[in-house]
Amino acid sequence: MLANKRILLIIGGGIAAYKSLALIRLLKKSGAAVTPVLTRAGAEFVTPLSVSALAGEKVYSALFDLTDEAEMGHIQLSRVADLIVVAPATADLMAKMAGGRADDLASTLLLATDTAVLAAPAMNVRMWQHAATQRSLAQLREDGVRFVGPNDGDMACGEFGPGRMAEPEEIVAAIEAALAVGPLVGRHVLVTSGPTHEPIDPVRYIANRSSGAQGTAIAVALRDLGATVTFVTGPAAVPAPNGVAVVRVETAAQMLAAVEAALPADAAVMAAAVADWRVANASGQKMKKHGSGQVPSLEFAENPDILSSVSKGLMRPKLVVGFAAETERVAEYAAAKRLRKGCDWIVANDVSPQTGIMGGTENAVTLITEAGAEVWPRMGKDAVARALAARIAASLA
Template sequence: MSNVSSLKNKQIVVAVTGSIAAYKAADLIRRLKEFGAEVRVVMTHGAAEFITPLTLQTLSGHPVAMTLLDADEESAMGHIALARWADWIVIAPATADCLSRLVAGRADDLLSAVCLATEAPIAVAPAMNNKMWSNTATQSNLSLLRHRGIHVIGPASGDQACGEQGEGRLLEPLAIIEELSRLMVPGQLIDKHVMITAGPTYEPIDPVRFIGNRSSGKMGFALAQAARESGANVTLISGPVSLTTPTGVKRIDVETTEQMANAVDASLESCDIFISCAAVADYRPKLFEQEKIKKTEKQPLQIELQPTKDIVSAVTTSHNRPSFVVGFAAETQNLVEYAQSKLERKKLDMIAANWVGQKQGFAVDDNALHVIWNDGEQTLPLMPKTQLARELMTLIIKRFYAKNSIKNS
């Protein structure tokens, strides 16, 4: 297994809910301990109908926490202590009811209270009947949880305890640990400077009008968060958007393409990875009218446009070119062909291409990407942009180190 060293000395709360798959929690706890993790167990009363607390206490080496209003535990604010102790919280199995309680922000049992009080990352490994899994309510709950930063591990597909077949089986413990260790990999970009452009640019026509586009900046901001989670020093250069700056990220606000280009150039010398996610305006008015242009009823308005500076081409041809440059391509047709051409023409290391239209691309929460690099490609399916950003950042990190290991060999 890869990356299991990341589990060593991690403090993990394993939460078990009322599913027939609760028996697999015993092996999960045992394996986590084998890989060096410290484990505390929280069980719901439903889980105790399927596996005894004594079993999990024996495997974890610590008493199992079950009751929120336990006088002995709560005299020391037990649920807060657990929430603070945890480096990670892993709910396995996570029932449909558990997911809905997390979405609602409930705090009337120990597990939901711990999850609400913690600042640690949370992962859920769902387990339920395939019809419950595919139900719109469950899928909506999962989407909300992903948008809140909760990681979803699995489920698998196959035979189920009810006699049916389909998606909803709890992943096997080793598969859960494999995914968990991947999420925990620390410091892949420690001491690296990642610069990301995000959002639209506005090119003024007159004091009240501009040329712009529908970019929301969500993908760029999600990439900044993912890069920061990987340990990087992140500079986020953003056009006009209404988004909260990710924690620990240096943000520079700009409006025009020229301002964005200048901000990029000012930070380029120290940059290791440059990600051009912004949807910059390709053209700007040749002349800026100092006063508001008045509408005339019968006379058309003509505005002469000229190209704006090509930021990503300036980066790839600069003597301060970063080690790895990623571009984006938003297309309405010939997605792969246009992206491949842009990759070669602009001398990029990688390009992430996506369709834009009514339901995908700008101003939506979900997206899909076709990622291309010089000797490979990979499709990332439709998912929330927060999750998509992490998947793309994983690819960028892998290709960044592959390129630089070859260069240094």
């Protein structure tokens, strides 16, 4: 897929810059040509010689280099690429991109191009969570910049949390997705997946048996058709896919906030199995047995209705697809749910224990639309995802 593709790689100034060397190696192995741009801060972490040796091309770094301007001006440098990749994308680089600044070669290249941009953020967890960085992220997403990562993990500074740059293999997958030619190129699709965990106390929670496999497969199928996918996932049993923007949450309230932050979108596929209720009187400390036989009393409150909020909200996508997991009267209940929630389609399935669908590898769904119920044969969840993605692409077209 990457053969003969030209990637302009901008290496920002973070400890994760060392991963850019492995990224260059993988891209070259895939047949891509890599033109490296090393920021002044990036050169504090990796040397121009090592970058150039792996890329097999000259490293560009200075904005006012008269020789480079004569051979290939900074305007042309950014426009001959098939894709611009920023890895690592530091908080400073993201702020420059969002604010339209152009005070060095990297930021000038990013401002002077209409080529698609993929960014792999990397920074301290507190920097990533800071309101200023989140504003930059929101603005860049609105501007059409794609993102891969960041991942959760240990930081070089000793802290733990979101902020680790995506692994080189993940970035390559995201590059392939960004360069994919398909009917959903230029479309943004929001996908929710997995269960939610509603805490009872710090060590116990209420959940369901959803593995997240179907939602993950749908995100992959949409990505493979060229869509930019924002993947909001609860604590799923399967790993999140590469090549999509992953947002991890635990509770229904967190999922609603993440979904609202991801809008606008051309379509939303709400495949997550969101808990209907949460514990209103969740304990701040672990509940203890005292040998008296007394059972704690749990009070329940209704969780936010994410599907209804998206379907009836001011930023409603053109196409909203809900899911209905039922154990009886599947088509009837799903049709009523479609009308009640205000979504366009409902993907309904029978999750009775004997079906083996909840947590399994296969699915048997009924697609409920305004035209009626369409029964699909039982097949693998990947096949269901590809069929649904094809229908979404046809609808958006």
